[in-house]
Amino acid sequence: MADFRLGQEARTAGYRLAGFDTIGSTNSEALAAAAAGDPGGIWFASLQQTAGRGRRGREWHSPSGNLAASLLIVPDATPDIIATLGFVAGVALNSGLSAILPGGMVRIGIDGADGADGRSRIALKWPNDVLADGAKLAGILLEASKTPDGRTAIIVGIGVNVVAAPEGVPYPATSLRALGVERSAADVFEALSDAWVDTFRLWDDGRGVSAVLERWRGSAAGIGAPVAISQDGVVRRGIFETIDSSGRLIIRDDDGARIPITAGDVHFGATASAQS
Secondary structure, X not given: OOOOOOOHHXXXXXXXXXXXXXXXXXXXXXXXXHHOOOOOOEEEEEOOEOOOEOXXXXXXXXOOOOEEXXXXXXXXXXXXXXXXXXXXXXXXHHHHHHHHOOOOOEOOOOOOOOOOOOOOOEEEEOOOEEEEOOEEEEEEEEEEEEOOOOOEXXXXXXXXXXXXXXXXXXXXXXXXXXXXXXXXXXXXXXXHHHHHHHHHHHHHHHOOHHHHHHXXXXXXXXXXXXXXXXXXXXXXXEEEEEEOOOOOEEEEOOOOOEEEEOOOEXXXXXXHHHOO
């Protein structure tokens, strides 16, 4: 069985863990637990997924040695507030990586996503990715389900390319190993589990959303840079100004109008100008 372990803060907070060497999907395992009445606060972590999935039903490639982790929680919040848990996950993952990666790799106040200074740097990409030098290092997927007593269960799925990045995908991807970092999936998970406790406590059933979003902005890729948003075949272009209090991406177009974006595929820098 995989040598996953919860961090000290996660253990103290009462989180539980089910670890696997390989699994179809950690999100599916968590959804099944929710349907069976699990009260939440349990992580499912695996070194490999054979049927992982990402946003919009896309396949999430996860070869052996990478991290696939899903957390089942039953938050006491309205649906619009629950939707901001993706930002909680992003901030927690960024914090967890900061705890185990060499100094300088996780930077604050990123002004772009292309790594033009030639140094590895990790940043959050709206709405649910973690980038390293503009290439995808990790992804986040939220799924919802009903518990037997009618409450809303949320599955926070997180995949990190630890030893290998997927090939043949329509976007640049990288791994910790490709960045010269030799840490195990268990190391990443332990740091993530502790960072989640701190960030989820800050979120505080939605009362701390603004504080979480402020932390997310501080580690965001591409703020102030050109951005292109693909939405069902339509491309919107502008400057990425910020995310608002609801977590929507705000772009400023050539006419100076500020446009809120609730969903779409985001492209920065050179990839933004290439979109059509």
